[in-house]
Amino acid sequence: MKPAPFIRHVPRTLDEALATLAEVAGEDGRILAGGQSLVPIMAFRLAKPAHLVDINEVAGLDKLADDGKFLTIGARVRHAAFHEPVTANPLGRLLTYVARHIAHYPIRMRGTFCGSLAHADPSSEWCLTAATLDAVMVAKSVKGTREIRADGFFDGIMSTHLKEGELLAEVRLPLLPPDGKFGFYEFSRRAGDFAMSAALATYRLDGGKMTDVRVGLGGAEASPRRIPEAEAELNGKAPGDAAFRAAGEAASAAIEPLEDHQTDAEYRRDLVKVVVRRALEHSLI
Amino acid sequence: MTDKTAITLTINGKDHKISVEPRRTLADAIREDCGQTGTHIGCEHGVCGACTVIVDDAPVRSCLMFAVQAEGKTIRTVEGLADGDKLHPMQQAFMDNHGLQCGFCTPGFLMLAVGVLEREPDISDEALIDVLSSNLCRCTGYQNIIKSVRAAAREMRKA
């Protein structure tokens, strides 16, 4: 389980990185960020990139800033950066809560937020977060900058609409309203494992009724996404068991379940029902 | 084979001038090129934690970093924990509390626990279990590892 050989490039600036990427992308060149997904895949030789563009030294990609509208997360920002809230906006607490569920402490010291999105594991917590909140992905290449909305970013299991030669330079997460509520729940068999299903919900209360509801689901389908059927069961209703259950049922019925050896379609639907409801219950705590 | 790169790895304060292919993992370089075989390899895909070392104050999986990425960084391994003849409180606690059996996972657990406690000395007992769930041990059932780390945490806070 030793990686196949590759040539490593260590750009120091973004322009240099993009230029190198443009050069090598066609010859199976890849970006190396935290390496916490790419290196295992290379160890199993499921990937044998000929070039790695290591972005760990690129200046400026460590941006992590709240501009009052968006939280911008640069390509070098690691999971561990969220161990404590990075903004006073409720989004800060949301990210801290979610981050705890990603892998294990030493992996969070290296893995990056943007790397997770680019890797697009269906169970990734950050992918779920981006999908639920309609994040904006900022892709850069020598040809320029593209902004991609989350619902147009993921393209099935471990696949995105990033183009050859594009670097996901930053992700912009919309801040929550100051009175925004969130709830998250994931199910896995062992601590730190990828979720077998996970749900994230956000909403506001308006006169005791839920409004601006977002319900996102991860680990259930090929890509994480918002589930409008579940959101419809919640918008305009009072938070509580009845509405939460209905949302869970709706999500469970709405999905095209992923199947694997530990999760058949029926079981996945069972889990979805539960994680959606429990994420909503978590929002009340 | 690809061309080798000459690099210097600074492990436990000592410089090792080595020449490695870019694909050489930090774990392999520490063990094979620098001869520090206290760091172990149990899976090479990030799950077991046997390879955990501290790089620039962060406990990391050395099987998931390339050696070339660690150039210029401060690397600490199990061999550097003791201060001469004086064991680190974490090592002492593992001996006092039978925190090891075959000892294969032990260097990884020591570096994980030391790395986290140096960053978060006041971490709660409960959060410690989460941290310790990062690594696998097949011998101890974790009971005495948890006991050892809690005991060492108390010692380290005193120091």
Added chain:
Amino acid sequence: MSAHTKGSGGDGLKWVGRSIRRLEDPALVQGRGRFTADLPAAHWVRFVRSPNAAGKIRGITAPDGAVVITAADIAGVKKITPMLHKFNYKPVGQPILAEGEVRFVGEAVAAVVAATEEDAEDFADLVEIDIEDAPALVDGRAAIADGAPQLHAGVPGNVIVKGEFKTPGFDDVWTGAAKIIRCEARSNRQNATPMEARAAHAAYDSATGRITLHCTTQMPHLVRTAIADCLGIPESDLRVIAPDVGGGFGQKMSLCPEYVLIAWLARHLQSSVAWTEDRRENLIASFHSRDQYITLEGAFDANAKLLALRANVLANTGAYSCFPTSCGMEPLMAMAEMPGPYDVQQYECLARAVVTNTCTMGAYRGVSRPSITFTLERLMDKAAKAFAIDPLDIRRKNLITQFPYKSAIGLEYDEASYRETMETAVEAINVPAFRARQQLARDKGEYLGIGFATFSERTGYGSPAFAARGMAITPGWETVHISVDPSGFVEARIGSSPHGQGLRTTLAQIIAEEIGVPPQTIKVVHGDTDTAPYGWGTFASRSLVISGGATLIAARKVRAKLLKIAGHMLEAAETDIVLEDGKAKVAGTDREVTVAAMAREAYTQTHRFKGEIEPGLTESGTYDPPGTFSNACHVAIVRLDVETGHVKVERYLVAEDAGRIINPMIADGQVHGGVAQGIGNALLEEIIYDESGAILTANLADFMPPTAHEIPPIELHHMETPSTQSITRAKGLGEGGTIGPPAAIVNAINDALTPFNVEIDTIPATPQRIRALLRNATNSARPRAGGDPGATT
């Protein structure tokens, strides 16, 4: 009950029974352990493994410039062919590299040799193996179905071993029984997963032509014997060293074909050659374990007294038979020990092993006992339900209480404490309080369960136990040499090969007790066939009993000799002399002499003994015990999340009796580790093949050993019934921890499932399996509070 902290029962012992720190630890905590993979080598090997489960090899194409070894290159090397002389055993040979055909995914087909591991893997990627794919036989039951393809020419119907037993009078008792209870249990396939995977390193000495093979093994001498046989060389040309070994759990007690090839290559290349297994190889191609179907039926009288047991054991043994035990190990142990701790004198058993296109089975901590205990304890709970009595009461009616006890199949059980450990556990866990809590929880739609497992664990198997299985090799006895050198330094060389069990410490304690020197100054040496006496290694909870016994015998001889020498030197009667603090002292006087001085005398001043004492100070002991039974009761309390099927073990309690405990701290550690593995076996760990014979669980994210998070605090209670069948009075306890959890946990899950009228008899009891049962349960996921037939304990 003794709290087992100081000495055993106030018999004035100084070192035995104390939790002294381990002598193994200082090196290991400083990264100074020496493991096989730590050695540098001139050549590295990568095995090219079969991607197919079955089929003829049409061709192997090597890339330019690569050194690729195939079966054709090693034609003179013999196959690994273990032998049983009983039970319809059909010998099959395992080629070192696949010959003509492949029989499982992961079978080594070729070996690539290169200067580095990376290069070897690059070349291995380019080796093309052309296999004419044939249908795969994966499941044990499929192997005996009509028309199943035959895996080996000499094994018709794929049944490689078949044991049958029936007591006279069985049928009459069976037909006269009040109730017959049946359990169909499934133990799925697992992998022992030591944290150090396999590794071998062989070096050639051009001066002597000898090979030194370092490898991670539990039995270095047997590796030497077996490899010398395969290569057709004298054993003296091969030195095998088991350095520090990173866990074994049985996986490292069988001969690996890879090790044979590494030794062959070192001779062939006249150089050093190494192979370090990666985790994927370990999961697909080392040794697997468990994988049994057991149907167990019990005939009970109207009072729920067990009268007769009928067992049908089908063990899927994979493609080949492991050496030295052979694949008879699992089914034949199941046959011998199925009745466990219960008094039942009528017994019928059919126990078979079948070959399939899957990885070969080896031992894994507990061998068969986790599966049979699981089945038997499920049967007992089902019977309790059928008789509407408390699961504990049915055990009270049936546990053996009179010793020695002879089982239906003829095993002698020595004095044990089945009832007492169970009652200890029952009291400690506080069953009534739990039942109250369980009811309150149910009222809220939360499901708790409690489960018990009582079992006996045969340990310290001597040669007769293996001979009873007809094994061509009966790894029963052990020898220990103890020497005191002229400077007074005590060294014990042992044939056992510990790898985490702390034997260097516990044997030093036994010696210290006899000869009065502190254990910290005693060195226990093992693992090197050049220095250690021939021995069988460390497995089957044998080392402390057998090596410990041999150590005691040798130490007593050293003691006797020291007393004689002291008598001479101090001019005192031997009976007046005590050995303590590294000295011989004449009681009640200030006359004394150090062990060092006595040792010096024994070597350098022997003329003074006037021929009454032999020169030198080296003694040996050999021990071959009949075997002794440890016992325990395990209790699990689980919380079942009925919506996800997830099981959390909330409390785990063990009341065990392993006779005299030499070092309580080490004993506790053995139980902890065993229980954690057992919890993994019960809930998480499963090797899964698809129909084509490909493994779906070839990494540690899919094959899931538990983390610290999944293991609750483990509470231990000890009793010490000194063994009459072991001279140290100790019984083995290496495996007991692993035997109980599948039974206790699955019983607890079923207790939690009571309101739903569904039962699970499969391990691991995964959330998917549990949800599938619940989805089809007659009751909904939230039964009305109070409306369920709660258990009665």
